[in-house]
Amino acid sequence: MLLLDVVETSAAVAATRSRKAKAAAIADLLARCGRDEVELVAAYVGGALRQRRTGVGWRGIGTLPAPAAAPSLTVVEVDAAFEALAALAGTGSQAARREAVARLFGAATASEQAWLRAVVTGAVRQGALDAVVQEAVAAAAGVPLAAVRRAAMLAGSTTAVVATAFDGGEEALAAVGLEVGRPVLPMLASSATSVAEALVRVGATPAAPAAVDTKLDGIRVQVHRDGDDVLVVTRSLDDITARLPEVVAAVRALPARRLVLDGEVLALDDAGRPRPFQETASRTAMGEGVVVTPFFFDVLHLDGRDLLDAPGAERAAELEALVPARHRVQRLVTADAAEADVFVAGVLAAGHEGVVVKDLAAPYAAGRRGAAWVKVKPVHTLDLVVLGVEWGSGRREGWLSNIHLGARDPDRPGAPDEFVMLGKTFKGMTDEILAWQTERFLGLETAREGHVVRVAPVQVVEIAFDGVQRSSRYPGGVALRFARVLRYRDDKAASEADTLATVQAFLA
Numbered sequence: 001m002l003l004l005d006v007v008e009t010s011a012a013v014a015a016t017r018s019r020k021a022k023a024a025a026i027a028d029l030l031a032r033c034g035r036d037e038v039e040l041v042a043a044y045v046g047g048a049l050r051q052r053r054t055g056v057g058w059r060g061i062g063t064l065p066a067p068a069a070a071p072s073l074t075v076v077e078v079d080a081a082f083e084a085l086a087a088l089a090g091t092g093s094q095a096a097r098r099e100a101v102a103r104l105f106g107a108a109t110a111s112e113q114a115w116l117r118a119v120v121t122g123a124v125r126q127g128a129l130d131a132v133v134q135e136a137v138a139a140a141a142g143v144p145l146a147a148v149r150r151a152a153m154l155a156g157s158t159t160a161v162v163a164t165a166f167d168g169g170e171e172a173l174a175a176v177g178l179e180v181g182r183p184v185l186p187m188l189a190s191s192a193t194s195v196a197e198a199l200v201r202v203g204a205t206p207a208a209p210a211a212v213d214t215k216l217d218g219i220r221v222q223v224h225r226d227g228d229d230v231l232v233v234t235r236s237l238d239d240i241t242a243r244l245p246e247v248v249a250a251v252r253a254l255p256a257r258r259l260v261l262d263g264e265v266l267a268l269d270d271a272g273r274p275r276p277f278q279e280t281a282s283r284t285a286m287g288e289g290v291v292v293t294p295f296f297f298d299v300l301h302l303d304g305r306d307l308l309d310a311p312g313a314e315r316a317a318e319l320e321a322l323v324p325a326r327h328r329v330q331r332l333v334t335a336d337a338a339e340a341d342v343f344v345a346g347v348l349a350a351g352h353e354g355v356v357v358k359d360l361a362a363p364y365a366a367g368r369r370g371a372a373w374v375k376v377k378p379v380h381t382l383d384l385v386v387l388g389v390e391w392g393s394g395r396r397e398g399w400l401s402n403i404h405l406g407a408r409d410p411d412r413p414g415a416p417d418e419f420v421m422l423g424k425t426f427k428g429m430t431d432e433i434l435a436w437q438t439e440r441f442l443g444l445e446t447a448r449e450g451h452v453v454r455v456a457p458v459q460v461v462e463i464a465f466d467g468v469q470r471s472s473r474y475p476g477g478v479a480l481r482f483a484r485v486l487r488y489r490d491d492k493a494a495s496e497a498d499t500l501a502t503v504q505a506f507l508a
């Protein structure tokens with residue numbers, strides 16, 4: 001199959017607002033593929049490469065060779081080119097890399113070049129499309145959508161189960177299970193405004209109490225151990241094993257040889273209080289000697305036994321027997337709101353974010369934001385998408401500084417994929433953040449208007465704010481008071497950002 005077929009289908013998918021039409025276009029494309037191409041094409045049409053890292057950044061594709069006049073590149077050739085680039089990435093051979101990039105882009109037509117540039121910089125919108133690709137795979141392979149979804153969550157991605165769906169059908173999809181060493185999508189939490197409400201939502205009663213977990217503001221980690229091999233991945237399943245030797249050591253010290261754990265890593269100060277998130281997140285800080293500690297709150301596999309479908313109470317008992325208290329998240333089991341409130345006060349006083357209330361009868365729902373886990377945070381933050389950024393002045397001359405913040409607006413009739421601007425902020429940015437965002441946003445640039453650089457709406461930023469007020473300045477009719485940057489969220493797709501409705505709810 002030609003890359004152009006994928007590019008044209010991607011354009012058709014972007015041009016229609018109808019989810020049905022999008023899925024039909026992708027299903028048609030998949031039906032036209034060879035069996036050895038379906039996996040690749042499903043990844044490409046979803047805006048992703050098969051290679052997690054290619055070593056090609058926006059700098060490498062700043063100036064491109066002239067486009068080819070006629071299309072000739074096949075998807076298999078493109079994949080081979082990225083595979084070769086990924087292999088070069090570690091070797092530091094700049095010239096070889098430049099040459100390989102020039103060869104690939106030189107063989108691409110103008111529209112193919114634009115598409116390649118967008119996937120390489122991550123500027124193609126992902127996430128929202130993933131669900132549509134799953135629908136398309138189900139339709140083209142003639143299997144139930146639910147079977148595709150379940151297998152994708154356990155295999156860590158839709159792409160990973162496409163060939164299974166086409167070759168083995170429903171039965172093969174049903175046989176996809178948890179595998180030690182292959183990350184599963186993590187279970188997510190819904191949210192409530194009080195612990196009492198959360199306890200009701202998970203159905204806690206004195207006979208069937210719920211778990212009230214300390215909510216740590218660190219980095220989500222999923223750990224796989226197979227003998228001496230340990231793999232540590234983030235919420236978005238990126239491999240961060242090499243950055244977390246402390247976690248590897250702690251896991252190797254556990255008595256089980258094969259296991260999968262879910263938890264959070266956190267940097268602590270000498271008094272055992274959590275340090276600011278930036279220090280947990282920053283690779284440099286870790287290099288400079290900040291020690292991070294893993295805290296686990298779930299176990300999904302233990303020495304040959306899959307625990308995904310076991311009730312929370314059983315998983316908790318296994319976790320307690322396996323992991324020493326110093327590496328476990330603190331938990332209270334109760335159905336009593338007053339008792340839970342006292343626990344929450346202690347958690348907040350210790351410098352943590354809040355709690356996650358969990359239904360102890362529920363299984364581990366990989367990849368889903370179910371009702372079984374409910375988070376309660378007294379301090380609210382929003383995950384917004386950067387729509388544009390302005391060149392700084394004075395001390396910030398030469399840096400991209402003031403960012404334009406947008407919320408998703410899936411309810412807007414006629415334009416469900418649009419983002420609505422809520423305001424701007426240049427507060428809360430460290431020099432490190434300024435340097436990082438200048439490079440990042442130049443790579444996402446789509447247009448320039450005076451001192452404003454417009455960017456593809458893909459980068460999620462977590463924003464703290466003091467309140468929401470009505471405002472006619474922006475199209476959403478609301479503006480944020482004292483918005484400030486807490487951190488960039490590379491583990492979240494724009495499709496997971498907060499919605500205008502969520503922001504408007506703060507008006508009350």
Ligand SMILES: Nc1ncnc2c1ncn2[C@@H]1O[C@H](COP(=O)(O)OP(=O)(O)OP(=O)(O)O)[C@@H](O)[C@H]1O
Nearest residue numbers: 188189213214215216217219220264297329356375
């Ligand atoms: N004890 C815990 N149990 C479950 N999750 C926890 C716990 N402590 C911290 N977390 C973290 O809390 C996250 C959910 O809360 P929050 O909304 O603050 O984070 P988020 O990443 O912005 O949202 P989400 O992950 O729900 O999309 C989980 O993804 C996990 O990383």
